[in-house]
Amino acid sequence: MLVTAYLVLVGLLALWAVLEFSACHSKSSPTSNALGNPAFRQFQHDFFRAYFPALAADWLQGPYLYKLYQHYHFLEGQIAIIYVCGFGATVLSGLVSAPLTGRLGRRKSCILFSLLLAGCYVCKLSQDYFVLLTGRVLGGFSSSLLFSSFESWYSHEHAEHHDFPAEWLPHTFSQVATWNGAIAIVAGITANACAEWLGLGPASPSVLAVPLLGLSVALVIREWDENRGQSSSITRSCSDGLRCLLRDRRVLLLGAIQALFESVVYIFIFLWTPVLDPHNTPLGIAFSGFMAASATGSSLYRLATSKKYHLQPMHILCLSVLMVFFSLFMLTFSTAPGQERPTESFLAFLLIELACGLYFPAVSFLRRRLIPEKEQTGVMNWFRVPLNLIAGLGLLVLHDSDYQSDLLCLQWYCE
Secondary structure, eight states: OHHHHHHHHHHHHHHHHHHHHHHHHHSOOSOHHHHTOHHHHHHHHHHHHHHHHHHHHHHHTSTTHHHHHHHTTOOHHHHHHHHHHHHHHHHHHHHHHHHHHHHHOHHHHHHHHHHHHHHHHHHTTOOOHHHHHHHHHHHHHHHHHHHHHHHHHHHHIIIIISOOOGGGHHHHHHHHHHHHHHHHHHHHHHHHIIIIISOOOTTHHHHHHHHHHHHHHHHHHHHOOOOOOOOOOHHHHHHHHHHHHHHOHHHHHHHHHHHHHHHHHHHHHHHHHHHHGGGTOOHHHHHHHHHHHHHHHHHHHHHHTSTTTOOOHHHHHHHHHHHHHHHHHHHHHHTOTTOOOHHHHHHHHHHHHHHHHHHHHHHHHHHHHHSOGGGHHHHHHHHHHHHHHHHHHHHHHHTTSOHHHHHHHHHHHHO
């Protein structure tokens, strides 16, 4: 598996580069004026300089999170409970993040994200179970602030302070999506270098992430101005979201698809390490391979929906669900007790990540089409409840069974 992981990563990076080049040249973009505007380019640069270290710090924890808990000699059931606490914190933070950002201010919310995530990483240095639970809860709360605070700050400054055209906004977020994939890949390789090549152990990526968070905080404090949105109550946001769900069956169906699909993905975030780690798999390189597969899927989505091919996002969404179902079918056989085939399992996980790269832009497009902008926060809060509930209950039910049973149950979820 050692050589396979490296070869797959190199191959996927080459494929991603080709698809990204094709996608960039197949789209018609109204951003030529933006690219020639020095004030806009400087504004983008200031945003990226503070945002990208925060993204890198968040990704560094991914490859060795499960391995860290194993390293501390916790049982699989205990590790599952830590993950479930993170899911619960994500649900609660989704309810309060928008009102909190409105009252506290977006700049301060970005700083709060870095402080919470730094606290999460410091907790990982302890072998005390309840300290690790606390750290996972802090990580759950920080995750909801990462994208909402930084990107909402940028959107407000773009329109209100700098008065740039609204059609230039997607150019920035398209660049963020591309760079986010690259940052995740580099984070996986860096985590592998710290934990395995240098022999510093599975806690070392978390230690490395703390200075990145400090850099992000310093740049935000020095270069960003504060801005605030309209503060809305949690009750009103949730009630408006519930009304939107009940009056439009298409929104309800989209929420069901999101809950089922993403809960399966969340469970595989928990399962991939114990499936691959016993077979001498470099976890950081495998993680980078997953991120490269996801980035390849995103580029493939942009190419497929361009004017050259003109595929509909709904069709791509259906394709991504079928790909995950097929991956689960593969894993059911490749992880059979006594007949493990780690290479096939690794390829199945890569296919899941490729499907995720297709799924997330497709479902994001459909959300924008079906859900009014002012109701999106409330609707997303309702979407997160069954998503995290299914993922959490799935981990609690499945943690003490063998992988064959785990994957059969997951296949039932997908169906």
